[in-house]
Amino acid sequence: MSVFTKVSHAELEAFLRHYDLGTLIGYTGIGEGIENTNYFVDTSHGRWVLTLFERLNYDDLPFFLGLMEHLARHGYASALPVADNDGRTLSSLNGKPAALVARLTGQSVLFPTLAQCAAVGHALGELHKLTASYSGTCGNSRGVEWRRATGETLLPKVPEDARTLIADELAAQARLDLAALPQGVIHADLFKDNVLFVDERLTGVIDFYYACNDALLYDLAVTLNDWCAEADGSLNKAHAAALLSAYRACRPPNAAEKAAWPLVLRAAAFRFYLSRLYDWTFPREGDLVHIKDPEPYRRILVHHRTQAAPAL
Template identity: 70%
Template sequence: MSVFTKVSHNELRDFLKAYPVGELIGYQGIGEGVENTNYFVDTTDGRWVLTLFERLNHEDLPFFLGLMDHLAGRGYPSAMPARSREGANLTSLNGKPAALVRRLVGQSVLFPNIAQCQAVGRALGELHVAGLSFAGRADNTRGPAWRQATAETLLPRVDAAQRALIESELAAQAQLDWATLPQGVIHADLFRDNVLFVEDRLTGVIDFYYACTDALAYDLAVTLNDWCTDPDGRPNPARWQMMTLAYRGSRELNAAERAAWPLVLRAAAFRFYLSRLYDWTFPREGDVVHVKDPEQYRRILEWHRDQAPLPL
């Protein structure tokens, strides 16, 4: 949610005329995240989030916006995309695809407690079940092929220790046949900054712009790695157990997923280690750009490589 594309007051005011959302009151850029330009927007008809998509194009976006519509229409705490006066939920602003979604109440948490981890596990399981009735399909743009290509780009630019870790993990991941694992719609980025709470009540799941069709267990691994690990990279047993139990209350993992689980956890950590290392090595320009330290995910990856996972 960094700000790469500036939007002036007049540009935003003119943009909002296409929507039945009232008059512009104020707006501000959101500095969190790393992929898209995001603004909080207040109008006389409510509070919104405006997203300008920096890497995704018009052909990719109907899947994400359609998924949000699908989930919100079934009572899931996902923001509903606004529709223009012409009925479109995807428009353009300053040469970029743009969407306006209703801003949900609540705030993200930096240090989650047990109850919040339980709520996230339950919400993730419910997402996977609700996604079974969604007709859309999208490949994971950060899947194995991306990991291979990104690693190859990074290898000439990193130090010897980083190179050894990347090459070793690529070889290990080649053993995993993702097609043998149950597939469905996944969020793929359910980090702490993408879930909203009012105290311990989960009020919103946001930022579906990495959502795709992939192994459901991978989504659980991504979420556990962020919500339930300590700064040194090791899992926090209480939070880890509560999240997995809550997830399994909605959807149970099968034998293939349990057998593949150690490598799935590593794949989830490897994906974010590579993306953060890439952004660290090849920084992007922007008005407010938040680049996350890859070392956190190096520690998580190395923990999973060296230790057996906690029981599911």
């Protein structure tokens, strides 16, 4: 969530006239994240989040908005997209696809507790069960082919130690067949800043704009790497055990997933190391743009390459 596209007060007022949300009280840009332009918007009828999509096009977006609506209608803690006066949840603003969603209560956490890690494991397991009935499909834009192509693009641009790591991991990942593992619609970006809590009660899962069809185990690995990693790249064993136990209670992994688990953890770490290193190497312009340091994910990747995976 960053601000690449500026929206004036008058432009936002004109946009809101297409919705039954009352009058504009105020709005502010959201600086976290790296992909889309986001604003908190307050009106006389409530609080909302406005997203202008910088890379996704109009044809892509019904999948994501439909998924959020599907989850919210089934009682999941997902923000419900807001329909305009013509019944559409997808609109446009300043030449970009745009959508409004209800703003959920709660705050993200930087240092999760055991109970919060367990809540996230449960939420991910429930997500994987609920998305089984969602009919939309979308390929993973940061999947196997993206990782291969991005790694090869970075090789001539990065220092020698990074080149060695990327080349070796590309060779190792060629042995992994994610398509052979159980598949479904996944969040693919369930980081701490995409989950909201009030105390230790999970109140919201947000930012589904990387959601896609891929291996369910990959989603679990992405989540575990962010929620349970220490500053040195190692995993907090108690946090990992809490998250995995809660997930297993919803969806027990099968034998093939258990065998693939160590390499899937590496694939998930590699994906975010590559994306952050790419953004570091080829920065984008914009106001309040937040470029994340690739170093934490280099350390997580190195840990998974040298240490045993937590029991799945």
